[in-house]
Amino acid sequence: MLQNAHPLAETVARFVWWLPTVPLLGFLINGALSMFAAAKLGPADPSAADHHGHSGEAHDQPHAAEHGAEHGAADAGHGDHGHVVRHKYAPIVSIVGPGVMVLAFGLALATFMAMRSAESPAPYINTLFSWLPVGDLKVDAALQLDALSMVMVLVITGIGMLIHLFSVGYMQDDPGYPRYFAYLNLFVFFMLLLVLGANYVVTFVGWEGVGLCSYLLIGFWFSDKANADAGKKAFVVNRIGDFGFMVAMFLLFSHLGTLDYAAIAESADKLPAGGIVVTAICLFLFLGCAGKSAQIPLFVWLPDAMAGPTPVSALIHAATMVTAGVFLVARSSMLFSLAPVASLTVALTGAVTALFAATIGLKQWDIKKVLAYSTVSQLGYMFVGVGVGAYSAGVFHLITHAFFKALLFLGSGSVIFSMHRAYHATHNHGDDAQDMRNMGGLKQYMPITWGLMWIATLAIAGVPPFSGFFSKDEILGAAFARAHGSTLADASLLGIPGNIVLYTVWIFGLAAALLTAIYMTRMMLYTFHGPNRTGDAARPHLAEAPWIMTGPLLVLGVLSLAGGWLNLPEVVTDLMPLGPTAKLEHWLEPVVGEATKRVAGAGTPVAASTEELLIGFAVAIAIAGITIAVMRLKPSALVPKSAASPSTGLQSVLENKWYVDEAYDAAIVRPTYTFSRSVLWTGVDIGLIDTILVNGSAAAARFLGWIGSQLQSGRVGTYAWLLVLGAVLLLRAFARAS
C-alpha cells in the first residue's frame, strides 16, 4: 500500500480498521444471541412476553400516567409481582457488550500514543478496498487517522465504554437485553466509521448508520406506539438533513471531482472564496448537520428521542451522535473557511438555537426533557464555535459536553432507576418516574448521584474551574473577537453586516448562558432538594443505584471537573501554572489550523485586559443565574404531578415547546398527506388516469368494436377488400414517412 511511507504505518495505527470492527463483532455476537433466544422461545415463554411494568420496560415511559390504566388491567391477570425474569444469555451479553468497548478503548489509547510519538501532521489513510469505482468517480472504503478523528475516537470509545458499563446495571432486567447491547455496539461501529471515514461517502455511511441505531434504540420498547413514533420521527427528520448532505456531496463531486477529504483539502482553493458554489456546498452540508445535531429548524426529533432507554440518551443523544454535525463542520473547515456567509449562518443558527432551546428548558417537568433541551442548546454553542471559525473551540466544547452531559443523563438514569424501583416495589404504576414533581429531596437517598450531578451542573453553567466554563468561554470569546477584522466581519448575511451578526451571536450566547444556569439549578433543586414528593409508600425504597452504575458516574465526575485542563487559555495559565496552554488547540492545529487562520484574517487578537473582562462577565452571569434560581424557586411549594394544576400564559407556551411540533404538523405533515391522498392518489391515479384515460379508452374501444362487429358480416369478399385496403394504407404511411 502507498501509505507505507507514513510514519504511522509501522505502528499500531495500521490496525485502525480494528477500531470499528471490534464493536461490529460485538453486534454480531449479541445480535445472534438475541435471534437465537427469539427462535427458541415461544410467545408463551415469560421472557419473550410483554412484561409491561415488571421489567425495564416502563423505565423511560414519558407518558407513564396515560398508560397507568393499561398496566393496572394487565396486572390484574397475573400475580407474579416482583418476579423478574432475567434473559438467559445475560451473563454472556454482559461480558461481550462492554467487553468490546474496553478493547476498542484500549486500541484507541494505543493508537493515540503512537500518534503522539510519530508527530506527523499528515493524515494517515488506511485504504481497505475500492468501494465505488465508476468512471472518474473513485470512492474507497478508507479510514483516515488524524488529530481530529483521534480525538473523536477517544471520546466515543471512552464515554461509550462507561455508558456500556452503566447499561449493564440499568438494563439488567429487560427482556430485550441482548438486542439492546447489539444495537448499542452497532451504534459505536457506525459512529467510529463516521469519524474515521477518509471521504464524505464513508462518513455518510456512518452518518446514516448512527441514525439507524438511534431509530432502533429510541423505539427499543416498540410495543408502545409513542416510542415507535418517536423513533420514526428521529429517522425522518434526520433524513431531511441527509438530503442536504447528499446534495453537498453531488456539488463537491461535480466541481472538484473528488470526495476524499485529503484531496478536497488540497483543491478547495479552486473554488472562489465566498463564491456561490462553496457557499451552497457549506449550506447544504449544514442542513445535514442541523438534522443530526438537532438545530433549528430540525431540532424537533431530539426531545422525543428521550423515549429510548436513558443510557442511550446519554451516549447517542448527548455525548456522541448529536455532535456529529459539529464534527462535520470541523472536518469540512477547509470549505467553511472559504464561505463566510455559510459560516455566519452556522453561527447564528447555533446562537438562536442555544437561546430558544434554553427557554423551553426552563419549564419542562420531565427530567430527561430538561436535559434534552439543554443538549439542543449546548449543541448550539458548539455551532457558534465552528461557525465563527474557532474550530478547536467547538470541538473542545464537544468534548467537555460529552463529559458533563453524559454524567447528567446517566445521573438522571440513576434517579429514574431508583424512582422506578421504588414505584415498582409498591405496585405503583400510575405515577411518572421521570417527572420532577414526583421527586424532591433525593439528596438524602442518593448522595453520590447528587454530588456528581452538581459537578456537572456547575460545569454546564460555566462556573470555573469546571470544564464547561473553559470551553463555553472560549467559544463566546471567539465570537466576540471575530467581530473585528475577520473574513466573517467583512461579509454580510442577508444584508446584515457580519460584525453585527457576530455581536448578536455573542449576546445570544450570554443570554443562553444565564438561562442555562437557571434551568439547570431548577432541575437540581426540584430533583434533589426540598421535601420528597414520591409518596409515603415508595419513599423507603429510594436508594442509590448499584456500583456498576455509580462507578461510571464517578469517572465522568472527575472528567467534568477537570476537563478544562485539555485546553487552558493563556489568560489562565499566565495567572496560575495549572497545566499546558491550549493543548487541544495545538493538537488540532494540523487539521483546522489553516482554516482558523483564514477566517481570523488580519484581525488583531483581543487584548488580555478585554479578555479578562469578558471572562469575568461570563462568570458573573453564571453565578447570577444560579443565584436567581435558588432565590426564586421554592421546591417546597411544588405538588406531585397528579395534584398539579395546568399552567397558563407564557408558562404553558414554554411547557408546550412553543408549539413547534403542532405548527410543523399543520403546515407540512398533514398537507403533504392530504395532497398525496386526495390529489395524487384518488385524483390523478384513480380519477384521471384510470377512470378517464384507461376506462375511457376502453369505452372507445368497445365502440370501435361495435363498428367492427357490424363489418364482421361473414362474407369473405368484404374481408379481402378490407385486407387490401389496410395493406395499401399501411404501405402508404411507410412510404410517406421515408
Place this chain on the structure above:
Amino acid sequence: MMKEMLASIGYNYWILTVLLALPIVGAVALAFQASASASQDALARMGSARKLALLFFAAECLISLGLWWSVDYGSPDWQAAAAVPWIPSWGIYYRIGVDGIAVVLMLMTTCIMPLTVLGSWTSIREKPHAFYALLLVLTTGMLGVFMSLDLVLFYVFWELMLIPMYLIIGIWGGQRRLYASLKFFLFTMLGSLLMLVAILYIGLKTADPLGRPVFNYDFILQSASYPGSAALWLFGAFFVAFAVKVPMWPFHTWLPDAHVEAPTAGSVVLASVMLKMGTFGFVRFALPLFPDAVANPMVRSTVITLAVIGIVYGALVSMVQPDFKKLVAYSSVSHLGFVMLGIFALTTQSMQGALLININHAVSTGALFLLIGMIYERRHTRLLADFGGIAKVMPIFAVMLTIVALSSIGVPGTNGFVGEFLVLIGAFRTEPIAATIATTVVIFAAVYLLWALQRIIYNPLAKPENAALKDLNAREIGLLLPFIIAIFWLGLYPAPILNRTHSAATRIIERVHGLSESSSGSVRP
C-alpha cells in the same frame, strides 16, 4: 482458471441456447407429469409439481452461473453469440449474444426464479403443474429478451413473456384478478403493437442489397439513418412500449392492480425481472438505435421530467396506501424512475447506477413481496391496519423485514444506497435540478417504509389473531437468506458488477454522444 475450465467444455457455444431451451423442456416435463398424476390427490400433485419445477429452475440457475466468468466483459463484441437463419427470406434470424449488462440481468433472473418457486411452495394449490410450467415459459421469454440481437426475435420473446404473466395473474390471482390481468395485458399490448410497427418499418428501411428486410441489430446500428422526424416517431413507438413496462408515470396504473392481484411468485417475477425489461429495452434498443432522438433536448427533458415525476409521485402515493402490496407497487414506480433518470442523464455514474438499481430493486422488492406473501399466508390480509406489534411473536420475520425495508429505503451499507447514490451523483452533473428534486425522495422513502414497518411489527400487539402467529419456518428463512446476503454484498462490494457492466454502459453513452454531436450540442460528457 474458471474461464479456461468453461472454455474447455465449450460453454460459450451452447450456454445461451441451453438457457432458452431448458425451461421449455421443464414445462413439457411438467405437462407429462400432470397427465401422469391426474389420479392423485391435490396435495401429492402440488408436491410433485413444485419439486420438478424447483429442479429445473435450480439447474437453470447453476448452469447460468458460468457466465459470470466465461464472458469477456471488456470486449466490444457480443459474447457467447450465435446466429442461425430462421426466416431468411424476411431477414429474420435466431441471432443471440450478450454483453455485461445482459449477463448481469440474466443471472439476476436465473437466481431469483428458484426462490419464487420456494416462495410459492405452499400457496399454489390449484393447478400446480400449469402454474410452474407457465413460470418456466416466462423464464425463457425473459432470458430471450436479454439476449436477442434480432429485432423480430426480440419482439417474439417480448410477447412471450406477456402471456404467461397474464395467465398467472388471471388464474391464480386475487379477487379482482380478471380486471387486473386484462389491464396488464392491454397496457402492455398497446405499447408492444406500436413497437412492432416501428420494428417492421426499421427492417424494411434497412434492406440488404437483394431488397430483403434486415432485422440484424448490429447491421441496423451501423447503417440505419432515418429521414426527418422519422427517428423521433420511431423512438416514440419504442418509448411507449418500454415506458409502459418500466412503468413510467403516467403509464403506471396497471402495476398496483397487477401486483395486488398477482400471487406472490407473480409479484416477485413482475417486480424483480419484468419491470427491468422496460429499462433494458431503453438501454439496448431505444438509446443506441435513435441517438439523435435521445440527444434532442425536448425529448430528453420530457423523459427526465416524467422520470422525476414518477420518482416523487410514486413515493408520495406510497405514503398513503393502506395495502402493503400497493405500497410496495407504488414504491417501484419511484425506484424505476431513478433508473430512467440515470439512463437519460447520460453519464457513466448515472448509467452504472441505473443498472445497479435494476438489480437492487429486484432484490429488495422481490424480498418484500416474499415477506408480504409470508404474512398473507398466515393472516389472509395485507392491510397494514390488520397488523401491529408482531415483532413480539415473529422476531425473525421482524428482523428480515427491517433489513429489507432499510435496503429499499437506501440506507448506506445496503444495496439500495449505492445505486441511488450513483444515479444521483451522475445525474447531478448534467441535470442538477432534476437530481436535486429526486434526492428529496430519500425523505419520503423513509416515511412510507418506516410507517409500514411500524404498523406491522411495532406498536402494541393489540389484535388477538396476531398474537398466535408463528414465526418463519426453515424454508422461509432459507429462501430469504440469499436476498439478505445480496443486500449486503451489493451494498458493500458492488465493484464486481460495476466492472462487468462498465464497458457496455460507456459504449452506449459514447454512441449517443458520438452520433449526436453534429445535430445537438446540448449534451456534454
